[in-house]
Amino acid sequence: MPQHWGFWGTLAWGAVVAANFVALQVVTLLALAQLPDFGSEAEVTRLAEDGTLFSAATVVTTALCCPLILGIIKLKRNSQIREYLALHVIAPATALRWFGALAIVIVASDMLTLSLGRPIVPDSMAVMYATANPKWMFWVALVAGAPLFEELFFRGFLFKGLEASFLGPIGTIVLTSLAWAIIHLQYDLYGISTVFVLGLLLGAARAHGRTLLLPLGMHSVANLVAGLETATLL
Secondary structure, three states: OOOOOOHHHHHHHHHHHHHHHHHHHHHHHHHHOOOOOOOOHHHHHHHHOOHHHHHHHHHHHHHHHHHHHHHHHHHOOOOOHHHHOOOOOOOHHHHHHHHHHHHHHHHHHHHHHHHOOOOOOOHHHHHHHHHOOOHHHHHHHHHHHHHHHHHHHHHHHHHHHHHOOOOHHHHHHHHHHHHHHHOOOOOOHHHHHHHHHHHHHHHHHHHHHOOOHHHHHHHHHHHHHHHHHHHHHO
């Protein structure tokens, strides 16, 4: 029977991946950014919203952290990457239902945002898109890079180990969604809450669909919609 890391092993190795993620982000920033006043709040905000830095950091972390995750999985004796990450074919009917649910959530989120008098495109996203150069790298990072690493980590590696623990599927969906939302610190509390709700949907798709390919595809589509809204409404 294929093996996987347990609760504490998953958390420990998850911390290793997270530390490498942060380190690579910082190294990329130091390598590419001009830092005349790095300690000021204004400078930190500027760097967090710089689209060029976002694109480069996302590409770098995806290229290096995804193999790290696969290596950690293989360190567990008798593990199988395909089973560990639930890389199974999606049934068309299942995909249709979950992508339909995604469309409903996106429309409902936009309507709620408008009803609250908030912009559909967050200010940080607008600045990020405007400052991204080249634009094609921004799109690669947004639609491919970020979804690939984040799904591989949160609803792939972490999900497998936590779901089999006392947390069960529901606890795992909530915890991984919360952790995923927290890394989106470029947004305000409302934006982070929106990411959390989307995470719950992606987690539910992972749990019920029994395949990582489903939330991965949904995540990419959600990011594509967000990018198109940004490009259109700017």
